[in-house]
Amino acid sequence: QVAYLLGSTEAEARRSRLEAGVRPTFKTVDTCGAEFAAETPYYYETYEDEDEVRPGRRPRVVILGSGPNRIGQGIEFDYCCVHASIALRDAGYETVMVNCNPETVSTDYDTSDRLYFEPIVEESVLDVVAAEEAAGGGGVLGVIVALGGQTPLKLADRLPEHLVLGTSPSSIDTAEDRERWSALCGRLEIPQPAGGTARSLAEALAVVERIGYPALVRPSYVLGGRAMEIVYDDEGLKLAFESLSLGAEGALASERPILIDRFLEDAIEVDVDAVRDRTGEVLIGAVMEHVEEAGVHSGDSACVIPPPTLRSETVALIEEHTRAIADALDVRGPINVQYAVKQGQVFVIEANPRASRTLPFVAKATGVPLGKVAARLLVGATLSELREEGLLELEGRHLDPGHVAVKEAVLPFDRFPGVDSLLGPEMRSTGEVMGIDRTFGLAFAKSQIAAGNRLPTEGTVFLSLADRDKQAGVEVARAFVALGLSIAATAGTAAVLEANGIQVDTVVAKMFEPREAGEVDAVELISGGKVRLVVNTPRGRGPRADGAHIRQAASASRVSCLTTVAAARAAAAGVADWGRLTLEVRALQEFHER
DSSP, rough: OOHHHHHHOOOHHHHHHHTTTOOOEEEEOOOOTTTSOOSSSSEEEESSSSOOOOOOOEEEEEEEESSSBBBBBBHHHHHHHHHHHHHHTTTOOEEEEEETTTTTTSSTTTTTSEEOOOOOOHHHHHHHHHHHHHTTTTOEEEOOOSSOOOHHHHHGGGGGGGGSSSSOOHHHHHHHHHHHHHHHHHHOOOOOOOEEEEBBBHHHHHHHHHHHEEEEEEEOOOOOTOOOOOOOOOOHHHHHHTTTTTTSBBBBBBOOOOEEEOOOTEEEEEEEEEOTTTOOOEEEEEEEEEETTTOOOOOTSOOOEEEEESHHHHHHHHHHHHHHHHHHTTTTTTEEEEEETTTTEEEEEEEEESTTTTTHHHHHHSSSOHHHHHHHTTTOHHHHHHOTTTTTTTTTOOOTTEEEEEEEEEGGGGSSSTOOOOOOOOOOOOOOEEEEEEEEHHHHHHHHHTTTTOOOOOSEEEEEEGGGHHHHHHHHHHHHTTOEEEEEEEEEHHHHHTTTTTSSSEEEEESSSSOOOOOBBBBHHHHHOOEEEEEEOOOOSSHEEEEEEHHEEEEOOOOEESSSSSHHHHHHHHHHHHSSSSSOOOHHHHHOOO
């Protein structure tokens, strides 16, 4: 703030402060209320005369948490930080946690050897490092920026390079910078969706003229898909740029250009979590297939281990690309790579040389403690050494062929009446759950139960599908009818279903238009308790009058609403397996020990 007011930089302001002898101290919060000596006090920064940081005993590793929980960055990254603290403490290091959120496990005062309750900003982190260096006991080995999400990762190039443990700041920037990333993929001969960068609306229009619509518009260095938009025409592109704070001359307020990619409709999205050690060995934690097609943010999409529809050759190619990317970036520690598979062709979307929000799911589903492994690799251990220690004793064990794990997002729409439940490229979920069983259908059904989404075993399913989804919806409707469910649909969807031999029991009237006597519209049907599941797939940007009202009615009536055909297909599989197989509790250990 001082630098901003003086028209200077943070580095210059800090340097002037230190030259003037204005240095912070750290005071203790006594976790034992002064009744007896506290073994686990924690610290806060202030400006005073006496510093209360106790002397160090062993070399220390500073772990940067994710800061305040918010959409896109939350408990999954806290999981990674906590497991890192446990693993590094077991390996003989003192662990120093820096985080400022009282609602996380990483800020429990006994999770790490030392806790600094400070914001994840450059000045605070450097002050903590200086205090720990002064505490002796072997000093600070380095700072981990790769486990707390995007907030600490942004600090990589603002900290002294020798302090950043794991992947170098330059490699992190290569993955984030569009031009450097595209050049790297070109050298590796890994296909990408056509795209470009723009700093103004005019430049953006030139990009889409070359690559065509639909296009995905997104800023750099963001987490949770913040401010991402899928646009289908010039008007949508203009609206997207307006939301990105255009200046007076039509230029972006952001220092970095906006990324514009050709959006691959009807593609399967795939996530890969992996780790790489300093010798170059790469361990693939899991290849996860998303239930929803590309275009729904990975944090809002259900995903499955192992991939249920991908061919083995496709999975092998994805793993090969992941190893090549990790090698090219000289990754030391975790990496997450996202792909889109369309008509059998694999396109890489992006790579993040850090832990991802799916890493805890991978660890629980496979039994490999990937968070702990990543932490040890960040401080220089090798995968071979971890195998000898037994930390990777489950790695390489073939999971039972019937072992399927599904991660599902928990969405908050029932808490916010009137908010549209349409899923898209910007993350909106506030949590996640997991289902595990011997078939995809049972595992998916369990994940829906855990997320509070009730799958219908009787009653009516209401379908309102965008034109591009109508043919795919035929298969879904036929599956629901085979399960004994009746179908209600809007006129356009009903016409396609009936043309394909599917009986539609109720055709609803168009909202806000004249209707015949006895006709009801979708909102009346849903609000009247006559629908057990809604499948509504709008297209494009902004509310579509009927679609927005349909989704709001479903939310208000606590009726599960699916906004992609892929999710509806998975729901039908879940209901089918639930009906023919026994749904029972199974322990994770049962699958891990097979």
